[in-house]
Amino acid sequence: MPISTDFSQRLYPKLRSIAAEFGTPFHIYDEQGIRDTGHRLQQAFANVPGFREYYAVKALPNPSILKIMADLGFGFDCSSIAELVLSRQAGGQGEDIMFTSNNTSIEEFVAAQEQGGCILNLDDIGLIDKVPEMPELVCFRYNPGSARSGNSIIGVPEEAKYGLTHAQIFTAFSKAQARGAKRFGLHTMLASNECNPAYMVQTTQMLLDLVAEVGQKLNIEFEFINIGGGLGIPYRPEETAFDIELLGRETATLLQTFAAQHGYQPKVYMESGRYITGPHGVLVTEAINRKEIYRTYVGVDACMSALMRPGMYNAYHHIDVLGKTSSADDEVVDVVGSLCENNDKFAIQRALPAIVDGDLLIIQDTGAHGQAMGFNYNGKLRPQELLLRADGSVELIRRAETLADYFATLDFAAKTWSSK
Template identity: 65%
Template sequence: MPMSDAFKQRLFPELERIAEHFGTPFHIYDEAGILDTGARLKEAFAGIEGFQEYYAVKALPNLKILELMKRMGFGFDCSSIPELVMARRVGAGPMEIMFTSNNTAPHEFTAAAADGGCILNLDDISLIAKVPEPFPELICFRYNPGPRRTGNVIIGNPVEAKYGVTHNQVVDAYRQARERGAKRFGLHTMVASNELDYTYMVETARMILEVAELVMNELGIRFEFVNIGGGFGIPYRPDDSPLDLARMSREITALFDDFRARHGQAPRMVMESGRWMTGPHGVLVTRAINHKDTYRRYIGVDACMSSLMRPAIYGAYHHIDVPGAEGRPTEVVDVVGSLCENNDKFAVQRELPRIEEGDLLVIHDTGAHGHAMGFQYNGRLRPQELLLRADGRVELIRRAETLDDYLATQTFEPRTLAL
């Protein structure tokens, strides 16, 4: 959601000083806001015994952010070797890491099994035979409901998704895993992205419990946990209504209570929220450096889509503040970067206070899928990341990329193959 008033009050009075000290552009994250969101999530689902959040590392893969998650008792949802390494580096143990495979290569299975292993969440029934010995005692599968469920508007039709085992495969997947030696079981699904309608998440929980019940009845196994995935949405636009966490948690808790009443036990519920945990608690700060009047009025800034891709690839809306411009007349502008791509725009035909060269712009909701989705096209490098600590300190938590970084992978011992 557009940044909280508390975040603004902590940041805006010191913003020019921060920008002068560190330079622009930069992403800056709010420690106090992240910790508060984590506390609210734990409180909301406290009625489900053994509830666990596995933070989706892909949303904001920074060691200092992962340290905050570990401090709150959260685990980590990983899908690559670097994400595994980061989770282990902040002290996560085997049961605190869920490795959700996706077109997984043999060396990735080896990495997942290293250092005591992790919770292996397989994406496809064909992967069972490819998991190296010893086969994990605890195994999980990602379930894709296909035509049995309509995906939300962002994640799309489950039939077209590359993820997960089908409904007709799910029982056989657990049978084959048991034959390979699995004795403990989990079940996972992910059918939403940035969903603001809480009832969709309730129905996801209902669906996954029904699938668990189906497998239990067929094979006589018990599930240690079910994972309802992520997808909790944040209101990027100021007039969007936030996700109703209180009603959602009450109704999901009731589903688990009903399951326990019917079966004498219920699995733990886990989830992998990323965007909801950190998205609203980050902003991209960039400085206006040019203006251009042609067929439109353009405001050029010193960041580009290497810092934030979402507006370019999704047409996503990110709210923009211009601190210090209060009271100025407004104008309709495109806010653009310097990349040689016409979609390198943070805002298109947006009404904003008149922006003067040298003004700082604060682009909201970049705490998830912001810096993480950056790239180096056109030789434009990714910016630094800062953390606004709860005690008021501002800490550099990732330096900006340099030309040496860009050239590093082109500097190596010669290697050729004669044909």
């Protein structure tokens, strides 16, 4: 949807000057908007004792952004060694970090357990024996299969590669106990960009029901449940925002009921990424070409390597043209990049104000899974990242890739193997 009025009022009047200073294309993020959303999430769960957000580092793995997360008191949800390093550099230590990986290697487990360790969230029952040293606190990721629905981004649970089955969960916790685990958590993530809070309430209830069942059979008192991420944002103008206050209220009620029945109340963790930063970033790109064939194409100086969601998911990202407003004279165009792929399109048959070379296009809601999903097909280089600080200044927080970066992996010591 169109970015917030606050964000546009902070950004648009100075955007032409920012583009002149830094050049295009670039992602730019709104510090104030990110902080406001973080505070709103915390306030929504103020009546849920022990609630904590573990920011999904994969959404926007930039040190400057992660420092804002640490300042908000958030933890970090990681899935790789690089994300562990970034989180620790941002100040995350021990149980500030949740390591939720799949198909995990021994090297990744070793990295996760270095420097004070972290919360291990195991995705597969077969990983229990592969963990070099079973930590005191362990969590397992649950996949309910056909008992729940998913969505088009993450897939239906029964087809997803993630998590343990209902039957495996009991065996997993028992084996973890046998290896020395004494504290326990339960996690799931079933949908991505979910805009219906009722779905997340049902997920919370599902985890609490399973916690009660496992706890009774194995004499376990769970320290926390992690309801995952996947909270959606309204990409399209007609969509409504996720009702985070409703989720907070319903979660508090469910936990109070659980406590009355079982004599204790697990903490609630969450690992949102998109919800926290998604609406607070835009990709700014300049129109450089116009092509008239069977339809009209507006070519820009960014391409799918800077934002692959439209090409990968056919995802909608709202677009503004700086200084121009929609009217009856809007043109229907495709907004395209320069990759040798026909799905290198930011918009397909979109009605936009008439665009000429030199216009700045603001492609919105790129604060999550934008730069993070970038790639180098066709030798295209990923753009720079900027941060619009709360004081109005603009800071370069990642430089653009260079040809030297692209060719760096071809500079290596010769190495040959032969069977002879």
